[in-house]
Amino acid sequence: MAGTAGPSLLLRPARVRRDAGGKIVGQALPQISAGGRTLRMGRMRWPRSVYAQGKEPDYRFSLANERTFLAWIRTALALLAAGVAVDVVDLSMSASSQTALAFLLVCTGMGTAIASWIRWALAERAIRCAEPLPSFGFGAIFTLVVIAAAVIVMTGLR
Numbered sequence: 001m002a003g004t005a006g007p008s009l010l011l012r013p014a015r016v017r018r019d020a021g022g023k024i025v026g027q028a029l030p031q032i033s034a035g036g037r038t039l040r041m042g043r044m045r046w047p048r049s050v051y052a053q054g055k056e057p058d059y060r061f062s063l064a065n066e067r068t069f070l071a072w073i074r075t076a077l078a079l080l081a082a083g084v085a086v087d088v089v090d091l092s093m094s095a096s097s098q099t100a101l102a103f104l105l106v107c108t109g110m111g112t113a114i115a116s117w118i119r120w121a122l123a124e125r126a127i128r129c130a131e132p133l134p135s136f137g138f139g140a141i142f143t144l145v146v147i148a149a150a151v152i153v154m155t156g157l158r
Contacts, residue, residue, distance in 0.1 A: 050121050054128030061127050065120060072116030079109030097156025101149060108145045115142075 045051040083105030091098055115138045122134040 047121065050124045050128070053125055054130070057127045062124065065123050065127065068123075069116050069120040072112060072119070076109045076112035076116065079105050079112060083109060091156075093153070093156035097152055101152045101156065104145065104149055104152065108142070108149075111145075112142065 083102045086098060086105060087102035093101075119134070119138060125131075126133050
């Protein structure tokens with residue numbers, strides 16, 4: 001539609017300050033301007049319970065923590081898909097065993113997604129505060145659930 005203008009959004013890149021020799025001595029945060037408001041991108045980080053503590057770590061550690069989080073999310077999605085597949089496909093096991101296995105897999109997928117978020121936040125906060133990483137207590141629970149699923153499969157086969 002000609003003549004109608006939507007809200008303007010302007011992204012200003014980071015400003016770099018240089019000394020007389022051309023060496024970078026300071027850098028301002030990138031900014032977003034929209035509707036007369038200017039927001040610094042560095043202030044929009046969430047969750048505050050993680051980013052409000054400590055100091056900014058080496059980015060490689062944060063990226064490694066994110067990759068671990070994404071690996072756990074992929075595992076959660078695989079467990080959910082397995083639960084749906086077990087429920088839909090007719091296996092050579094009793095209906096109650098098949099339903100129990102599907103329920104166990106779906107619940108484990110949900111629990112894995114929740115635990116991965118909590119684990120990411122705890123690890124990120126520890127990295128930012130230069131503290132030891134949290135223990136991997138969820139791993140023991142996850143192992144027990146996988147063993148329980150294997151037992152259901154073995155006992156449910158006709």
